[in-house]
Amino acid sequence: MTESRLTDRLEVAAHTRNLALVREFLHNAIKRSALPPSDANKVVLAVDEAVANTMQHGYEGKEPGTVEVIVDADSERFTVRIRDSGHSFDTAAGSVEKVTMDLQKHVAAGNKRGLGLFIMRRVMDEVSYRSREGERNELTLTKYIKRPG
């Protein structure tokens, strides 16, 4: 079972009260996947950060919309796609500087910004973003189970 391909999808209203549902959905998907249990909490956290960002800011000033969370996993990777129709925001951009910033200095100064992005990049092996006219925005987060090569 764990060696076969797993796909699953959840669509919820873009409201932070649904974050718990998203986390439960992910935990259930991870249990059915080949992702090691030791990575489960970290991957759920990274996806929660991404979905929370979309829920909090994606639809600001727009009609309330939805967020789709799509899991696609096999024996080599656990991938989560997060789709929305809100504002385009390239979560993947600028991430290198966020990862290499002096985090301790950053938080000691009382600075809370950028922590979610830091977590996403720290936990996941690939983070990419796609926004095209007429299509939903899509953030893809991938965690390797077996490293390529």
Place this chain on the structure above:
Amino acid sequence: MREFEINLEQLSPDVTMIHVAGWLDAHTFEYMEQTINNLFDEGKVRLAVDLSNVEYISSAGAGVFIGTLSSSHERGGDIVLLNPTEPVKEVFDMLGLSQVFKFATTPKEALAQLKK
């Protein structure tokens, strides 16, 4: 499972203990932030936060403590965190917060830390 719950306890005349339970995420962090701001408004700036029943924390939740630390210092107070659970510790370690905050395992120890 409790989604989120906060209870306050007066640990000593000038130290307030905040017992937090459940999920401290992007949905619930504002309740936590509001509770702490209310305490600051009342002049209660020495805080011990019991994290032993927090099942989940995200950066929004951790951010509350980052903001609280500097705000309490500005007001001549301080904050000590008690018994974070494994998932909370994991996030604090990832964000480098374990080196920034004071930790205690008992209310007595928290009181001693807050007197320093």
